[in-house]
Amino acid sequence: xxxxxxxxxxxxxxxxxxxxxxxxxxxxxxxxxxxxxxxxxxxxxxxxxxxxxxxxxxxxxxxxxxxxxxxxxxxxxxxxxxxxxxxxxxxxxxx
Amino acid sequence: xxxxxxxxxxxxxxxxxxxxxxxxxxxxxxxxxxxxxxxxxxxxxxxxxxxxxxxxxxxxxxxxxxxxxxxxxxxxxxxxxxxxxxxxxxxxxxxxxxxxxxxxxxxxxxxxxxxxxxxxxxxxxxxxxxxxxxxxxxxxxxxxxxxxxxxxxxxxxxxxxxxxxxxxxxxxxxxxxxxxxxxxxxxxxxxxxxxxxxxxxxxxxxxxxxxxxxxxxxxxxxxxxxxxxxxxxxxxxxxxxxxxxxxxxxxxxxxxxxxxxxxxxxxxxxxxxxxxxxxxxxxxxxxxxxxxxxxxxxxxxxxxxxxxxxxxxxxxxxxxxxxxxxxxxxxxxxxxxxxxxxxxxxxxxxxx
Numbered sequence: 001x002x003x004x005x006x007x008x009x010x011x012x013x014x015x016x017x018x019x020x021x022x023x024x025x026x027x028x029x030x031x032x033x034x035x036x037x038x039x040x041x042x043x044x045x046x047x048x049x050x051x052x053x054x055x056x057x058x059x060x061x062x063x064x065x066x067x068x069x070x071x072x073x074x075x076x077x078x079x080x081x082x083x084x085x086x087x088x089x090x091x092x093x094x095x
Numbered sequence: 096x097x098x099x100x101x102x103x104x105x106x107x108x109x110x111x112x113x114x115x116x117x118x119x120x121x122x123x124x125x126x127x128x129x130x131x132x133x134x135x136x137x138x139x140x141x142x143x144x145x146x147x148x149x150x151x152x153x154x155x156x157x158x159x160x161x162x163x164x165x166x167x168x169x170x171x172x173x174x175x176x177x178x179x180x181x182x183x184x185x186x187x188x189x190x191x192x193x194x195x196x197x198x199x200x201x202x203x204x205x206x207x208x209x210x211x212x213x214x215x216x217x218x219x220x221x222x223x224x225x226x227x228x229x230x231x232x233x234x235x236x237x238x239x240x241x242x243x244x245x246x247x248x249x250x251x252x253x254x255x256x257x258x259x260x261x262x263x264x265x266x267x268x269x270x271x272x273x274x275x276x277x278x279x280x281x282x283x284x285x286x287x288x289x290x291x292x293x294x295x296x297x298x299x300x301x302x303x304x305x306x307x308x309x310x311x312x313x314x315x316x317x318x319x320x321x322x323x324x325x326x327x328x329x330x331x332x333x334x335x336x337x338x339x340x341x342x343x344x345x346x347x348x349x350x351x352x353x354x355x356x357x358x359x360x361x362x363x364x365x366x367x368x369x370x371x372x373x374x375x376x377x378x379x380x381x382x383x384x385x386x387x388x389x390x391x392x393x394x395x396x397x398x399x400x401x402x403x404x405x406x407x408x409x410x411x412x413x414x415x416x417x418x419x420x421x422x423x424x425x426x427x428x429x430x431x432x433x434x435x436x437x438x439x440x441x442x443x444x445x446x447x
Contacts, residue, residue, distance in 0.1 A: 018388055018398075028391075031391055032391050034391070035390075035391055035392030036390075036391075036392060037390075037391045038388045038389065038390050038391065038397055038398070039388065039389050039391055040386060040387070040388040040389070040400065044387070044389055045386060046386065047384035047385060047386040047400075047402050048384055048386070049384055050383070050385065056387070057387055057396055057399075060387060060394075060396055061394045061395060064389060064394045
């Protein structure tokens, strides 16, 4: 319910929402109902060292499709695939 | 005629016998009596030998005794001097204990520790509790900086008086150092009573202090530890109260905080974290791990979070939440932040 309220707030205020700490498939399925949400959690990808990271990143879309039981061929249709995530540094510290 | 000669001869021999008696018995006895008198008057006393055999033996024995007596007397004098010296030493130590701080007439740290130990050990307080209140002035530095140290000293005196008044007859107020005071509550009925007393002490400073005809507010923070609930010896009690005081100051001054095991452990833990953090950057013990965020529409990663980890010497990997608080308090956060930003940016540049 709280998640619903916050997601509603996002829509009303036009903000980006990131949900963190996703550990179970049912949580991911619920969030997937709203496509504008960003998600992070152990279920998707644990924090990994720099060496392993690129491989993890490449495997990520496939893993999520598997988790959500989506057909893997729709990946080819996603235009975003051509644009890898922009490298940007967001400082989340307190100062 | 014959008879007369015999009588004269007998008389003469009697005379000779009495003279020899005087020489061999009376004189030696008299000499010994004199020697004894001299002896008891404190002088050296040897009886001259001579006289009949028995008396000569007696004189020799007397002399032996006199010698032994002299040795014993010397020994006694030496012991006496030593004893005198020890008494003097002990007196000095006691004076040091009893004599209060010259500035404010409160007992000092050593005195307090000793009296705290006595309070703990005393059978009268068995079953009762002893409270240690650590008191720190919140804004003495402001007074010192603004008005000079002479003024600061008079503020301290005034604080000491107020503490002594507030302490009344339940305990001992002492000054440990500069602006740190301690009140020991001896023979409290319960730990609740001790905490209530701490609150009374805190409240005593709600009234402004008057120094040099100026009125000023002096807030105090209080840390409390209780015997035997928290610790069982004087030094540990003082440490526990000190840790509680730090907690009181950290949570916003002018308040009271009660010791707990957790608090003490936290203080020790914090110290070791800070020590380790100081060297973590140089030793390359920090590392970043990365965790992507995914857009649930495109299922593509949109952002990568860099998370700080600290691999300590003993091989543990600490998440940032376990040490960032200490890093911020100690100012080490600046170095840590610099390292994180530099490393994250370098990694991101290599990625694109």
